[in-house]
Amino acid sequence: MPEASPNRPAPARPRTPKPRTRRGQDTRDSLIKAAEAVIGEVGFAAASIADITRRAGIAQGTFYIYFQSKDEVFRELVLEMGKLTRGFLADAVADAPDRLTAERRGLRAFLSFVAERPALYNIVMEARFVAPDAYRAYYTTFARGYAQNLAAAAREGEIRDGDAEVRAWALMGMAVTLGERFAIWESEVDPDALVTEVFDMLERGLKP
Amino acid sequence: MPEASPNRPAPARPRTPKPRTRRGQDTRDSLIKAAEAVIGEVGFAAASIADITRRAGIAQGTFYIYFQSKDEVFRELVLEMGKLTRGFLADAVADAPDRLTAERRGLRAFLSFVAERPALYNIVMEARFVAPDAYRAYYTTFARGYAQNLAAAAREGEIRDGDAEVRAWALMGMAVTLGERFAIWESEVDPDALVTEVFDMLERGLKP
DNA sequence: CTTCAATATGACGAATGATTCATGTTTCAG
DNA sequence: CTGAAACATGAATCATTCGTCATATTGAAG
Numbered sequence: 001m002p003e004a005s006p007n008r009p010a011p012a013r014p015r016t017p018k019p020r021t022r023r024g025q026d027t028r029d030s031l032i033k034a035a036e037a038v039i040g041e042v043g044f045a046a047a048s049i050a051d052i053t054r055r056a057g058i059a060q061g062t063f064y065i066y067f068q069s070k071d072e073v074f075r076e077l078v079l080e081m082g083k084l085t086r087g088f089l090a091d092a093v094a095d096a097p098d099r100l101t102a103e104r105r106g107l108r109a110f111l112s113f114v115a116e117r118p119a120l121y122n123i124v125m126e127a128r129f130v131a132p133d134a135y136r137a138y139y140t141t142f143a144r145g146y147a148q149n150l151a152a153a154a155r156e157g158e159i160r161d162g163d164a165e166v167r168a169w170a171l172m173g174m175a176v177t178l179g180e181r182f183a184i185w186e187s188e189v190d191p192d193a194l195v196t197e198v199f200d201m202l203e204r205g206l207k208p
Numbered sequence: 209m210p211e212a213s214p215n216r217p218a219p220a221r222p223r224t225p226k227p228r229t230r231r232g233q234d235t236r237d238s239l240i241k242a243a244e245a246v247i248g249e250v251g252f253a254a255a256s257i258a259d260i261t262r263r264a265g266i267a268q269g270t271f272y273i274y275f276q277s278k279d280e281v282f283r284e285l286v287l288e289m290g291k292l293t294r295g296f297l298a299d300a301v302a303d304a305p306d307r308l309t310a311e312r313r314g315l316r317a318f319l320s321f322v323a324e325r326p327a328l329y330n331i332v333m334e335a336r337f338v339a340p341d342a343y344r345a346y347y348t349t350f351a352r353g354y355a356q357n358l359a360a361a362a363r364e365g366e367i368r369d370g371d372a373e374v375r376a377w378a379l380m381g382m383a384v385t386l387g388e389r390f391a392i393w394e395s396e397v398d399p400d401a402l403v404t405e406v407f408d409m410l411e412r413g414l415k416p
Numbered sequence: 417c418t419t420c421a422a423t424a425t426g427a428c429g430a431a432t433g434a435t436t437c438a439t440g441t442t443t444c445a446g
Numbered sequence: 447c448t449g450a451a452a453c454a455t456g457a458a459t460c461a462t463t464c465g466t467c468a469t470a471t472t473g474a475a476g
Contacts, residue, residue, distance in 0.1 A: 021443065021452060043337045045253045048433060059455045065434065100414065126400075129251045129334055136393070159414040164395065166386075166405045173385025174378045181351075181377045185344075189374065197374045205413030206308065206367040229422060256463060267425045342456075344472065417476105424471070442453070443473085 016068055028066045030056040034078070035073045040119020044130045078127045078134040081120045082141060088113050099153035100203060107175055108195045114179040115191075121184065132147060134204065143168045174198065224276055236274045238264040240288070243281045248327020252282060252338045279339065286335045286342040289328045290349060296321050307361035308411060315383055316403045322387040323399075329392065351376045382406065 019025045034056035039047040049070060053060050067073045094111030096102035114121045127135035146168035153159045178198070182189055227233045242264035245257040257278060261268050270325065275281045300317030304310035322329045335343035354376035361367045389399055 019452085021288060023443070024453065029451080041244045045337075049435085050433075059369075060434095061436080061456060062454055070434070126337055129330075129337070139389075150475065157416055160412070160416050162408060162414075163397075163401075163405045165403055166390075169385055169389045170409065172405055173379070174383045177373075177381025177384060178375055181347075182374075189371075194374055197371045198378055200370060201375060201378065201410070201413075203413050203415050204368070205409075205411050206370075207411045208365055208368050227422085229473080232423065235423080257465085258463075268464095269426065269466080270424055273423065273476095278464080419474100419476090421474100425467105425469080427464080427467095429464105429466080431464085432462085434461090437458085438455100440453105440455075443451085444448105445450095446448090 016066060016072070019066070024066075026063065027056075027058060030058060031063060031066055032073065032076060035076055036080075036119055036123065038075065039074065039126075040122045041176070043122070044070075044126055074123070075134050076133050077120070077123050078131060078138060081124050082122070082138045084117075085110075085113060086142070086145075099149060099156075099158045100199070102149070102201075104195060104199050105169070107178075107198065108191065110175050111179055111183045111191050111194070113184040118184050121179070139172070143172060146172060171202075216265050224274060224280070226391050227274070232274075235264075235266060235270065238266060238391045239271060239274055240241075240281065240284060244285055244327055247282065247285065247334075248330045251330070252278070252334055281333070282331070283339050283342050284348060285328070285331050285343065286339060289332050292325075292328070293321060294350070294353070307357060307366045308362075308407070310357070311379070311410075312403060315386075315406065316399065318383050319387055319391045319399050319402070325393040329387070347380070352379060352382060379410075 019028050031052065034052045035047075037152070038051045040053055041047075042051075047070075049063050050060055052073075053063050065074070089106050089109055093102045093106050096105055124138060127138065143165065147164040150159070150167050151164040154161050154164065177195065181187070182191070182194055227236050239260065242260045243255075246259045246263055249255075250259075255278075257271050258268055261271050261282075275284070297314050297317055301310045301314050303389040304313055324361070332343070332346060335346065351409065355372040358367070358375050362369050362372065386402065390399070390402055
């Protein structure tokens with residue numbers, strides 16, 4: 001590894017073309033699914049292409065018909081995770097009467113999501129080291145939407161004024177860590193109680 | 209990798225003995241320092257023993273006099289990071305008049321620390337994948353102290369009652385993510401303003 | 417000034433695992 | 447039905463790097 005570039009300058013990805021056949025699409029799907037399982041369980045470094053193709057029930061070489069490298073599947077997975085999470089949260093929050101309720105439901109939904117797909121969650125976390133740009137994009141995209149919602153709510157007078165971006169990152173950070181601690185590690189704490197507790201602090205503050 | 213064990217059951221570490229000589233201690237120190245720099249910059253996987261020893265100005269084989277494996281230096285680094293951070297924060301918070309002030313100063317200090325030693329911070333984050341037990345120990349130790357402080361403050365009436373453990377993890381999560389976003393990535397936001405903003409939310413709550 | 421344990425060296429053995437490739441097989445448009 | 451494009455195969459390639467070892471060197475106790 002002569003040049004380990006921390007800031008890879010837009011890898012100029014030529015993009016493996018999409019499958020042109022039903023069969024091809026199916027194979028690709030199997031690979032993605034297997035990759036999620038394997039990489040999510042044992043981590044990127046420990047997951048070999050052989051592991052992935054074996055799990056998918058497919059020959060090794062076939063992998064390279066659909067992805068240029070191990071890196072590329074990984075990125076694909078991060079992208080997918082982004083879409084899934086955003087969709088899931090959007091649904092959970094869709095008909096909330098106000099922003100604070102929406103936030104509460106959002107956190108609750110996030111915890112459920114993490115508990116149900118720990119593998120995908122691990123992949124996003126590991127992206128910080130395997131695909132920093134994808135990782136950043138994931139959180140930045142999230143934060144943007146989050147901040148917009150908070151700003152709008154402040155405008156409506158639903159919450160006090162304040163820096164929406166800072167708040168967005170602070171809230172996201174809470175969610176991420178709480179998810180890891182109470183949804184992935186074993187937890188004695190009931191998720192609903194957890195959310196209630198957190199929002200007591202967030203809504204009313206810590207001051208007596 | 210036949211068995212990729214997510215839960216390694218206490219690796220039965222025979223422990224490389226400490227150096228018996230001044231020279232040995234110096235060499236070990238060089239290696240630790242080099243390892244922090246290299247691993248922190250390029251990540252665990254990309255960092256080779258050769259990179260580390262080269263940076264330390266020492267022969268490859270010498271590495272194995274002081275560490276049994278790449279994993280072992282890494283663990284050492286996580287441990288060190290834990291001690292450093294706790295010491296730094298303890299100092300920063302030492303003579304705060306009350307808990308809320310202490311929290312504020314703690315966050316501010318944490319942001320400075322991260323900004324000054326991003327490599328160490330990266331290592332702790334990566335520990336989630338390289339040395340899960342060390343990672344967990346790091347955060348659990350932190351959270352315990354944090355929760356005790358919060359519980360005490362609640363008892364004193366300095367803050368409202370509430371689940372100290374949940375609060376501790378929520379606050380830690382905020383700090384971690386804010387550190388990454390505003391202290392490691394480029395930031396337009398002034399750290400002091402950031403802290404003020406966050407504590408406005410934490411102390412008074414979001415409700416209008 | 418010996419002597420031996422501690423420390424240092426760097427070339428090398430061995431394993432690993434990503435990626436390629438030459439060779440089939442399947443699909444589907446026409 | 448047919449042939450070209452897609453797709454599939456898995457053995458072979460190839461670069462990388464961990465960790466070992468046989469061989470020095472150092473330094474301090476006696």
